[in-house]
Amino acid sequence: MFDKTVPFNDLPILPPNKDLETKTILLKTIAASRALAQLNGAIRNLPNPTLFLDTIHLQEAKASSAIENIITTNDDLYQALIADKRFENPATKEVLLYKEALWLGFERMKSKPFISTNLCIELVQRIKGNTAGIRNFPGTNLSSPSGEVIYTPPTGEGVIWEKLTNWERFINEDDRFDPLIKMALMHYQFEAIHPFADGNGRTGRILLLLYLKQAGLLETPAIYLSEYIIQNKNDYYRHLREVTETDNWEGFILYMLEMVEKTANHGMKRLDQVTQLMEMTSEKIRTALPKVYSKDLVEIIFHLPYIKRQSLINAGFGTPKTVGNYLNALENEGFLTSKKVGKEKLYLNLALMDILENSSLE
Numbered sequence: 001m002f003d004k005t006v007p008f009n010d011l012p013i014l015p016p017n018k019d020l021e022t023k024t025i026l027l028k029t030i031a032a033s034r035a036l037a038q039l040n041g042a043i044r045n046l047p048n049p050t051l052f053l054d055t056i057h058l059q060e061a062k063a064s065s066a067i068e069n070i071i072t073t074n075d076d077l078y079q080a081l082i083a084d085k086r087f088e089n090p091a092t093k094e095v096l097l098y099k100e101a102l103w104l105g106f107e108r109m110k111s112k113p114f115i116s117t118n119l120c121i122e123l124v125q126r127i128k129g130n131t132a133g134i135r136n137f138p139g140t141n142l143s144s145p146s147g148e149v150i151y152t153p154p155t156g157e158g159v160i161w162e163k164l165t166n167w168e169r170f171i172n173e174d175d176r177f178d179p180l181i182k183m184a185l186m187h188y189q190f191e192a193i194h195p196f197a198d199g200n201g202r203t204g205r206i207l208l209l210l211y212l213k214q215a216g217l218l219e220t221p222a223i224y225l226s227e228y229i230i231q232n233k234n235d236y237y238r239h240l241r242e243v244t245e246t247d248n249w250e251g252f253i254l255y256m257l258e259m260v261e262k263t264a265n266h267g268m269k270r271l272d273q274v275t276q277l278m279e280m281t282s283e284k285i286r287t288a289l290p291k292v293y294s295k296d297l298v299e300i301i302f303h304l305p306y307i308k309r310q311s312l313i314n315a316g317f318g319t320p321k322t323v324g325n326y327l328n329a330l331e332n333e334g335f336l337t338s339k340k341v342g343k344e345k346l347y348l349n350l351a352l353m354d355i356l357e358n359s360s361l362e
Contacts, residue, residue: 007155014170028257035264043220056222061098063226064205082306083341101126105210114172117164124199153194163193179215184256228259278302305353306346
């Protein structure tokens with residue numbers, strides 16, 4: 001019988017010896033796959049499919065970190081990314097490290113397009129900003145806010161490596177399941193193995209995005225899966241526990257499929273909002289400021305909510321004086337709002353920030 005206070009060295013290997021393709025799961029898999037395919041097609045049809053990636057990945061980093069109670073604001077986050085000023089907010093620093101880890105994962109997948117334990121170690125080291133490796137000491141457990149032990153993961157470096165070897169082989173060699181069902185299985189198993197002293201949750205959520213790319217389900221990883229989890233956090237942890245304690249795989253798989261379907265559908269809605277805003281803004285700038293307007297200029301003010309003079313200089317828009325004139329003209333016409341941060345002047349695309357602030361899955 002499972003005992004939450006004893007290291008779960010008997011964690012079963014993948015795949016589970018259980019029917020994972022019930023009618024309910026298969027129907028939900030179809031709906032989630034369809035939503036992902038529609039989002040994938042919409043992104044592919046954008047004139048510049050990578051335009052919004054920085055913003056999307058920062059939002060994912062912010063939501064995933066919030067699940068671990070690492071809280072920052074959009075304003076602090078985007079200012080910290082753009083401004084030269086040193087930001088001392090530890091939460092903002094951690095979110096930016098998460099975003100770096102996410103990018104690192106996608107870069108590694110270009111040369112080695114498969115998920116591996118070594119990749120996981122690289123990711124957690126970037127997330128934590130240290131040289132962390134696989135846990136090699138006893139005594140690790142997960143506790144509730146009141147201090148009650150709710151789960152004790154496997155212990156012993158050899159045991160953990162053995163579980164990870166099976167996990168890695170399952171991801172890359174076992175093709176018996178629909179990729180989205182497989183995604184749920186690999187996510188549970190990684191969290192149950194809990195291979196690191198810290199950073200397991202954030203690493204596991206990056207792996208979800210990397211897996212969607214590896215499986216060919218989403219070419220450009222433009223989706224905020226963690227947004228669903230943070231809004232349904234109690235259910236997420238309850239379903240993880242129910243797999244461990246009662247072997248209830250169906251509930252967890254359905255939760256993960258719902259997450260994919262809802263976030264993909266919402267991603268479509270948000271993408272549509274931003275592209276419509278960009279088209280409308282483009283036309284207004286063309287009319288109000290014909291000498292300033294260019295397609296590239298509009299794209300750069302939609303790349304991230306905040307920009308500064310150096311952003312335009314680096315993009316080849318001209319001298320400091322020229323780009324300063326552009327930004328002043330855009331501010332005078334109400335397209336941007338300036339804000340002093342330290343000694344710098346940043347320019348905010350307030351309409352874009354409003355979409356990011358007010359867009360909700362509900």
